[in-house]
Amino acid sequence: MANLKEIRTRISSVQKTKQVTAAMKMVSAAKLKKAQDAIVQIRPYADKLHEILSNLTGSLSNSDDNLYGVQRKPSKVLLVAITSNKGLCGAFNSNVIKQVNQLAENTYREQNQKGTLSILAIGKQAYAILKKSHNVIGEQNRIFDDLNYANVSEIASSIMDAFVAGEYDRVDLVYNQFKNAGVQVLVSEQFLPIEQEKETEMVHSEYIFEPNQEDILRDLIPKSLKTQFYKAMLDSFASEHGARMTAMHKATDNASDLIQDLNLTYNKARQAAITNEILEIVSGANALAQ
């Protein structure tokens, strides 16, 4: 049995760890609340924008002048991996990285071999790991310091410009979608070119368009792309805090279990020591009596 002092130091160290994880859990819970509110706010906007846009493109037959919808053979591909800057959030980051690796090995195998597969890492975690094995063109780590629409649309614009300029033929986003505090769903979705939705209903042509369909479309498409990107960022941000909260909750629980076990061992050891001492005294006294 380990000696008493050793067990005591272990107990106090586990207790300290438990305090830290409990504090981190509280911090994440507070941040999660904020991030969740932001998602709730963006959803009506994003949904409506998407609806209007699909109505528009549905009733517009010739979308040739749509710069962001050009379908090219995907020979140059950009993957945008959205992770977090900090770790300690369970499988949150590794899921994204795994998915990127999988895409590189399966879907974009050809591009990967030719070296035309690029990766834009958002968040330090993805950057640190992916840069070892892939062609990472950039990192956007400071975005999380101040996550707002203006900052995010800047990144989205630069990606969109690169697409229009022909630097990439296809852009995919890989991120964690936020379901609830305990559940994150990993998704990889096509960002560019815009997928054409098949609209068969003719109801949409009843709209009056001011000033005209093309102008509105030209206005709306970049807006919608930026919103989509912003939504992905918010989702990932909220997921990060959700994942961290769950991870820290588990860590706190584990620490409690460990402390309980250690306490038991400590008490057993203490009792054994006392019993030993009594034995010694009694046998000493007996020896004197004889």
Add this chain to the structure above:
Amino acid sequence: MHLEIVTPEKSLYSGEVELIQLPGKNGSFEILNKHAAIVSSLEKGKIKVKEIAGETIFFEINGGVVECKNNVISVLADS
């Protein structure tokens, strides 16, 4: 008719209104009850909302788009 004004960051207004005046690309225009379905882009300017209750409210926008369908108006404003 029901009006909703939303921005990417928050929802500005939601409620029953009588009249709404919007800064359209081709000039200011109004939407009244039972307006035909319309989609229009908006410029920087002021939105004037006259509520059923009689109150008149103004909102500043930097541009955006409005959709009106089945007596439901949605304004997507850029901040």
